[in-house]
Structures are given as structure tokens and as C-alpha cells.
Amino acid sequence: xxxxxxxxxxxxxxxxxxxxxxxxxxxxxxxxxxxxxxxxxxxxxxxxxxxxxxxxxxxxxxxxxxxxxxxxxxxxxxxxxxxxxxxxxxxxxxxxxxxxxxxxxxxxxxxxxxxxxxxxxxxxxxxxxxxxxxxxxxxxxxxxxxxxxxxxxxxxxxxxxxxxxxxxxxxxxxxxxxxxxxxxxxxxxxxxxxxxxxxxxxxxxxxxxxxxxxxxxxxx
Amino acid sequence: xxxxxxxxxxxxxxxxxxxxxxxxxxxxxxxxxxxxxxxxxxxxxxxxxxxxxxxxxxxxxxxxxxxxxxxxxxxxxxxxxxxxxxxxxxxxxxxxxxxxxxxxxxxxxxxxxxxxxxxxxxxxxxxxxxxxxxxxxxxxxxxxxxxxxxxxxxxxxxxxxxxxxxxxxxxxxxxxxxxxxxxxxxxxxxxxxxxxxxxxxxxxxxxxxxxxxxxxxxxx
Amino acid sequence: xxxxxxxxxxxxxxxxxxxxxxxxxxxxxxxxxxxxxxxxxxxxxxxxxxxxxxxxxxxxxxxxxxxxxxxxxxxxxxxxxxxxxxxxxxxxxxxxxxxxxxxxxxxxxxxxxxxxxxxxxxxxxxxxxxxxxxxxxxxxxxxxxxxxxxxxxxxxxxxxxxxxxxxxxxxxxxxxxxxxxxxxxxxxxxxxxxxxxxxxxxxxxxxxxxxxxxxxxxxx
Numbered sequence: 001x002x003x004x005x006x007x008x009x010x011x012x013x014x015x016x017x018x019x020x021x022x023x024x025x026x027x028x029x030x031x032x033x034x035x036x037x038x039x040x041x042x043x044x045x046x047x048x049x050x051x052x053x054x055x056x057x058x059x060x061x062x063x064x065x066x067x068x069x070x071x072x073x074x075x076x077x078x079x080x081x082x083x084x085x086x087x088x089x090x091x092x093x094x095x096x097x098x099x100x101x102x103x104x105x106x107x108x109x110x111x112x113x114x115x116x117x118x119x120x121x122x123x124x125x126x127x128x129x130x131x132x133x134x135x136x137x138x139x140x141x142x143x144x145x146x147x148x149x150x151x152x153x154x155x156x157x158x159x160x161x162x163x164x165x166x167x168x169x170x171x172x173x174x175x176x177x178x179x180x181x182x183x184x185x186x187x188x189x190x191x192x193x194x195x196x197x198x199x200x201x202x203x204x205x206x207x208x209x210x211x212x213x214x215x216x217x218x219x220x
Numbered sequence: 221x222x223x224x225x226x227x228x229x230x231x232x233x234x235x236x237x238x239x240x241x242x243x244x245x246x247x248x249x250x251x252x253x254x255x256x257x258x259x260x261x262x263x264x265x266x267x268x269x270x271x272x273x274x275x276x277x278x279x280x281x282x283x284x285x286x287x288x289x290x291x292x293x294x295x296x297x298x299x300x301x302x303x304x305x306x307x308x309x310x311x312x313x314x315x316x317x318x319x320x321x322x323x324x325x326x327x328x329x330x331x332x333x334x335x336x337x338x339x340x341x342x343x344x345x346x347x348x349x350x351x352x353x354x355x356x357x358x359x360x361x362x363x364x365x366x367x368x369x370x371x372x373x374x375x376x377x378x379x380x381x382x383x384x385x386x387x388x389x390x391x392x393x394x395x396x397x398x399x400x401x402x403x404x405x406x407x408x409x410x411x412x413x414x415x416x417x418x419x420x421x422x423x424x425x426x427x428x429x430x431x432x433x434x435x436x437x438x439x440x
Numbered sequence: 441x442x443x444x445x446x447x448x449x450x451x452x453x454x455x456x457x458x459x460x461x462x463x464x465x466x467x468x469x470x471x472x473x474x475x476x477x478x479x480x481x482x483x484x485x486x487x488x489x490x491x492x493x494x495x496x497x498x499x500x501x502x503x504x505x506x507x508x509x510x511x512x513x514x515x516x517x518x519x520x521x522x523x524x525x526x527x528x529x530x531x532x533x534x535x536x537x538x539x540x541x542x543x544x545x546x547x548x549x550x551x552x553x554x555x556x557x558x559x560x561x562x563x564x565x566x567x568x569x570x571x572x573x574x575x576x577x578x579x580x581x582x583x584x585x586x587x588x589x590x591x592x593x594x595x596x597x598x599x600x601x602x603x604x605x606x607x608x609x610x611x612x613x614x615x616x617x618x619x620x621x622x623x624x625x626x627x628x629x630x631x632x633x634x635x636x637x638x639x640x641x642x643x644x645x646x647x648x649x650x651x652x653x654x655x656x657x658x659x660x
Contacts, residue, residue: 065285066281066285066292066295067290067295068290131291132298134298161266162270168266170266
């Protein structure tokens with residue numbers, strides 16, 4: 001019986017650790033995409049920090065507000081603010097002295113990685129909070145897509161997720177259902193997370209590599 | 221005494237039923253306005269679903285966040301997400317094969333209906349939550365107007381509510397005060413809701429039909 | 441002992457009073473900046489009221505949503521809605537009959553005052569809520585900067601805080617750290633608030649007067 005008591009928090013703990021690891025990797029990937037976008041737009045230091053923070057925390061913050069989870073990730077783990085502030089300053093010092101021209105292509109890969117990881121983490125988190133599965137998938141999409149949407153709005157671009165005809169949110173949608181299916185069939189949490197992230201990333205990578213297009217309206 | 225106990229939840233239930241019915245009609249009306257706008261802009265399937273969902277749930281979600289109500293409507297009634305997803309896919313399949321050109325005029329009428337219904341529902345809901353009357357009216361306006369505002373922002377248009385000089389939010393404002401007045405004078409809930417919705421819709425319809433204009437700055 | 445009981449709520453009360461006074465002054469300053477901006481854009485009455493309300497309450501509302509504080513300031517003190525509605529109507533009646541051309545310069549000073557006051561109030565409030573210091577400083581910046589950001593978005597301008605190379609959010613950042621330092625060294629609350637507000641305002645005023653610029657990317 002004491003064994004059961006001692007063991008019972010373990011799965012919860014390991015899930016939490018997996019979620020934290022995934023959030024950390026995704027944050028750095030999205031922060032990098034935000035930094036590249038801000039550098040392309042030659043924003044000032046405030047603009048760079050804002051875009052980096054929005055790209056990294058925007059989607060997750062919106063998800064937490066919708067689910068009424070508090071404290072927010074960056075309030076609880078406030079050292080992340082120092083890390084992103086330091087990275088932004090260092091990158092700006094390092095980059096502004098050079099003729100550095102990050103291409104749109106260079107932004108796509110960290111962005112695809114963040115898409116996969118945030119999809120899996122956000123969907124899992126909503127499932128843990130007990131939402132219906134369709135809501136969990138939507139929350140995964142919001143986590144993954146709205147960081148980029150807010151990044152693009154601040155950079156005064158129409159969000160590429162709604163403008164670009166290549167699949168983006170659709171990949172997140174598919175990845176979210178993998179996490180839901182894994183949860184439904186009782187697969188270990190980290191495996192479901194990994195599968196969802198891999199599916200969303202692979203679909204996005206395939207869409208980029210093969211230049212896939214979503215069906216359009218007649219006459220486009 | 222048991223009778224009193226049995227009867228007491230009845231008014232609350234019927235109010236709740238009236239609110240649900242109103243929300244459902246308004247959701248479909250606003251979803252239709254979002255669908256027509258997305259079709260006009262020839263967005264891809266993700267864009268269509270996003271704009272439909274924002275138009276339908278955006279205002280109510282913002283109101284619920286401001287009032288700190290959870291779960292959100294579309295989290296609690298998640299079947300609505302399936303309904304809107306199915307309707308979006310069906311409409312897109314049906315519409316993209318045709319030379320379908322929804323005019324701005326066609327969007328105006330479901331939009332006016334949604335304006336009336338969301339105003340009444342939102343104001344009543346805020347009153348039930350115990351907010352001051354002016355806040356309840358503002359919450360009704362937010363419920364009614366911000367779905368359209370978010371729809372327009374995603375479609376990269378300046379929100380018509382702030383740009384158009386024809387009365388829009390003003391109609392919602394008037395309808396909200398009807399709900400407040402009905403509540404103040406102890407009118408049955410469903411009658412107050414119907415009156416508020418009718419006033420807001422009638423004012424908006426009149427403004428459209430007679431091409432009424434709000435006063436402008438000198439020199440406009 | 442009864443004395444201690446009677447005295448203990450006093451510091452809390454005076455802090456609360458100082459916070460209320462600061463919020464009120466800052467609200468009027470930002471409302472004025474919103475009114476001038478709306479007048480420059482010749483918005484209609486709904487646009488004027490919306491921009492005034494967003495400029496005045498937008499930053500604080502976003503901070504409260506992020507910190508999960510309820511009721512919101514304008515829900516609790518709903519008489520402010522009446523005040524701003526009345527001021528907007530009066531100003532519009534008064535201004536539209538004249539050849540009134542508020543310059544960008546005229547908006548800068550109430551804006552700088554609001555920046556200082558909202559920074560101090562927002563940072564102090566987040567500290568009171570027990571957030572880490574970096575989060576408190578960020579909350580102060582959000583309180584001070586996002587009212588203006590939302591005002592600019594509604595007026596269809598790129599937020600000046602991210603576009604303008606003159607220090608704006610940076611002044612708020614510095615003011616926030618003053619409040620944190622005052623709190624850390626046990627300075628009386630109102631003094632810390634005044635110091636933070638003064639530092640942020642003075643830095644912004646200096647930046648405007650001396651036309652200081654943030655470092656830019658090479659080749660700008």
C-alpha cells in the first residue's frame with residue numbers, strides 16, 4: 001500500500017517532465033523563428049524582444065487564458081524571460097555587425113519543429129485538463145499556430161497560416177488527433193507526445209519539400 | 221414547501237434554455253456571415269474554418285474571458301465545433317464548383333440578426349453575473365460586435381464596425397438598454413431578451429434600409 | 441494589541457488609495473491621447489469611444505487577464521465608463537465645430553505621463569500579486585504600452601511602440617525596475633510608485649526632447 005502511494009505520482013511526474021522538455025524545445029525553436037523574422041524586418045531591440053516573446057509564448061498563453069490555467073508558463077518559469085532577453089540582446093549584438101540576411105526558407109525549419117512540439121504539448125495539456133477531444137485538438141492548434149500568428153501581426157504581415165496555401169494548421173490538426181488517439185488507446189504519454197509531434201512535423205516538412213497546396217476556390 | 225423547492229429552479233432553467241436557443245441562432249447567423257466573407261476573400265479551408273469560428277464564437281469568448289466565465293461556450297458545447305467544421309467543409313465543396321459571388325449586401329442580413337441576438341444574450345448574461353448595468357450593456361456590445369471585428373481583422377480589413385459610418389455598435393447599445401430596462405422593471409426574461417434583440421435588429425435594418433449615417437467630423 | 445489590529449490594514453489601504461489615484465490620472469492621460477488620435481483619424485462616435493476606452497483600459501485589462509485578477513478595473517469602477525462616454529461626447533461636440541488639428545506632438549505629452557503612471561501602478565500591482573520581479577516589470581510594461589498598441593491597431597497604424605526608434609517601452613522597463621528596487625529595499629509604497637513613474641516619464645520626456653534613438657540594424 002505504501003508502495004502504491006509512493007508510485008502513484010510517478011506517471012504524473014514523468015508526464016509533467018516530458019511536457020516541460022517539449023515546451024522548452026518548442027520555445028527555443030519558435031523564439032529562433034521570431035528572431036529571424038524580427039531581423040528580416042530590422043526591428044529595434046524592443047521590437048526584437050517583443051516578437052521573440054510573442055512567437056515563443058503567444059500560442060501557449062492564449063491556450064492558458066482559454067483554459068483558465070494559471071500561473072502562465074512564463075510567470076511560473078520566469079527565468080525563461082531572462083533567457084530570451086539575453087539571447088535577443090546577444091543575437092542582436094552578434095547579427096547587426098554582419099551582412100546577415102536570414103531567408104524565409106531559414107525560418108521554415110525551426111518553425112516546423114515548433115509547430116510539431118507545441119501541437120503535441122498543447123493537445124496533451126488540454127486532454128489532461130479534461131476537455132472534449134475536438135477542443136483538445138483545437139487547443140493544440142492554437143498553441144502551435146497563434147504564436148506565429150501574433151509574430152506576423154506585430155511584423156505587419158498577414159498571418160502566413162491563413163494566407164499561405166501550403167498546409168500549416170492542417171498538419172497541427174493531424175498531429176493533434178495522433179495525441180488524442182494515443183491517449184484513447186492507453187499508449188504511454190511520452191510516446192503519444194512524440195508521435196503527435198513527429199506526425200505534425202513530418203507533414204509540414206513534406207508540405208514544404210513537395211510544395212503541396214490546399215485546394216483553392218475556383219478561379220484562383 | 222416541496223413544491224416551492226421543485227418550482228424554484230424552473231425560472232432559472234427556462235432562462236438558461238432561452239439563452240441557449242438565442243446563442244444557437246446567433247452562432248449560425250454569424251457563422252454564415254463569416255462563411256460569406258471567407259468565400260469573398262477566397263481563403264483556403266483553414267482560413268474558412270478560422271473565420272467562421274471567430275465570427276461565431278469570437279465575441280462571446282472575449283466576453284467570457286472578461287467576465288472570467290468558464291468553461292467557454294464552445295468548450296462546453298463542443299459539438300458546435302463539429303457542426304461548424306462540417307458546415308464549412310460542405311459549403312466549400314458546394315460553393316467552389318460554382319461561380320458564386322456573395323455580395324456585401326448578402327452578408328448584411330445574417331450579420332444584423334446575429335447583432336440583435338448576441339446583444340440580448342450577452343447583456344442578459346452579464347446582468348445575471350451581477351455586473352453594473354453600463355458594464356452589462358458594454359458586454360452585450362462586445363458579444364455582438366467583436367465576432368465581426370475579429371472576422372474582419374483576419375480577412376485583413378479594417379473592422380467595419382469602426383470604419384463604416386452607418387450605425388452598427390450603436391444599435392447594439394440601444395438593444396442592450398432594452399434588456400436592462402426589461403430586467404429593471406421585472407419583465408419576464410425571455411420577453412426582455414426578445415425585445416432587446418428585436419430593437420437592435422430593427423435599428424440596424426432601418427440603418428441599412430434608409431442608409432442612415434452617424435454624425436461625422438467637420439470636413440469629412 | 442487592538443491598536444495593532446486597528447493599524448494593520450492602514451498601509452494596505454494607503455497603498456490601495458495611491459494605486460487608485462495613479463490609475464485615475466493615468467486613465468485620463470491615456471484617454472486624452474486616444475481622443476486626440478481618434479480626432480486626427482476623424483473616426484465616428486463609436487470609433488472615438490472605442491479608441492478612448494482601449495487607450496485608457498486596454499493595457500490594464502490585458503494585465504489583469506494575464507494575472508487572472510477580477511473584477512476588471514472598469515467593471516468594478518463602472519462610473520469610469522460613464523465619465524469616458526461623457527467626455528468623448530462632449531469633446532466631439534466641442535471639437536467638430538472647429539478647425540481643430542491635434543498634432544502628433546500634442547499627443548506625446550499625455551502619452552508620456554500615462555506611460556510613467558501605468559508603469560508604476562502595473563509593476564506595483566504585479567509585485568503585490570507575488571509574481572517574480574522580471575514578470576512584475578513585464579506586467580508594468582504591458583499595462584503602460586498595450587493601451588497605446590491597441591489604440592494604434594484600431595486606428596490602423598503599426599503600433600508606434602514597435603515602429604518608432606525612439607525609446608518608449610524601454611523607459612517603462614527602467615521605471616519598472618525602480619519600483620522593484622524600492623520594493624526590495626523596503627521604501628514606502630507611494631514613494632516607490634512616484635519614483636518609478638517619475639523615472640519612466642523623465643526618460644520618455646528626455647527621449648522626446650533630445651530625439652534619442654535606439655541602436656538599429658546595420659544599413660538602416
